[in-house]
Amino acid sequence: MTTSLVKTSRTLGATLVLGSLLLSGRAEAQITTPQPSPLSTVTQRVGLTDITITYSRPSAKGRTVFGTVVPFGKRWRTGANATTKIKFSDDVTIEGKKVPAGEYGLYTIPNKTEWMVVLNKSTKQGADVDGFKDDQDVARFPAKPYKLGNKVETFTVNFADLTPATANVDMQWELTGAKFKVTTEVDAKVQAQIEEKVVKNANATANDYAAAAVYYYDNNKDLKQALTWIQKANATDPKFWNLHTQAKIQMKLKDFKGAVASAEQSRKLALEAKNAEYVKMNEDLIAGNKAPAAK
Incomplete structure (x- = not known):
């Protein structure tokens, strides 16, 4: 093979390799955009116990939320995307119910005059409520809904009314709020x-x-x-x-x-x-x- 043919062969091979790398990069590249319901984690120490809530935050976007977007009388994952999770570093008491330390799915069943809050061992149901097992419930307790003074556009879960041993988990969206009390052993x-x-x-x-x-x-x-x-x-x-x-x-x-x-x-x-x-x-x-x- 002559010197010119060798050079030509090497140039062609390099071009093919470079083209392959560029095509591979284009195939793997992905466009990253903001999530419509971003993931959020909020942690609060109550007494000597750490409580962590992980949830996705949908927005109202001009819609009437409770009764339409979130139907009355049906189990809700208490947020968007995956099930909302609540974790306790120690045993706690919630609205009179003993709850062992651990992580649980935080489900709710909203109604006009009363919500039912459900802590279940399953944290992976997401939107699929058909596979939900009631016998995996850790605690069920009512929560009284209340009207908010100002509109909350994006679903928000936070901690309110803290004392040295207690706190309220407060869920707010649009013009409705509902909360339940967690008591820790201090x-x-x-x-x-x-x-x-x-x-x-x-x-x-x-x-x-x-x-x-x-x-x-x-x-x-x-x-x-x-x-x-x-x-x-x-x-x-x-x-x-x-x-x-x-x-x-x-x-x-x-x-x-x-x-x-x-x-x-x-x-x-x-x-x-x-x-x-x-x-x-x-x-x-x-x-x-x-x-x-x-x-």
């Missing part, structure tokens, strides 16, 4: 920690003593025990915030003289730290506790 978990880190621990830190005292104070538990713990926290390295807690506990125990003394010490340290908020809180506490003594 006290038993905190008490177990206090038992381990404070009661049975000879090397408990000032922070541990203070945390235990604050929990007892906030939850109206044994105030004398709370006072003992906060005094231990303040014994070696008093902090103005811990001394203020001590003053509040003493006030609840009606030890007004002791409360004033602790608040005055807290105020002094807060002034040195230039913390105006605690200065004022201590001044208010002092003023409130001196009044009874003056009568």
Whole structure:
């Protein structure tokens, strides 16, 4: 083969390979566009429990939603595309129903005056409700629908009305909302920690003593025990915030003289730290506790 023929052959081969690669790239390339019902995940810590909800968010687009787009009296996946999923890191109680930790399908059956909320072990039914098995239900409970003050264009699930141990899961779309209450176990978990880190621990830190005292104070538990713990926290390295807690506990125990003394010490340290908020809180506490003594 001559040199020119070899060059021609090599050029042709390279051209064919390049063309093949270009065609392959075109065949694999895909156009990415926004999803009409985008996937969303919302997570909330309620007490010491993490709750995660994963769902797709359809929009109303001028349609009347409930009663038409979402028929009354029929099971709904509570969103678009795949079934909405709800996950609990610990056991919870929902509207009086015990629900073990785990992930479940969140289904709803909307009606005009009442929704039925269904937690089912199946998380893959999607739009196919024919294969739904009622015996896989974990809990069923009613939810009262309510009218929204403003239109919510895109279906939204969020957490509302949070307390240290509870939250409402709130589902809103167009002019309708419905919510249910989740209650988590907090006290038993905190008490177990206090038992381990404070009661049975000879090397408990000032922070541990203070945390235990604050929990007892906030939850109206044994105030004398709370006072003992906060005094231990303040014994070696008093902090103005811990001394203020001590003053509040003493006030609840009606030890007004002791409360004033602790608040005055807290105020002094807060002034040195230039913390105006605690200065004022201590001044208010002092003023409130001196009044009874003056009568």
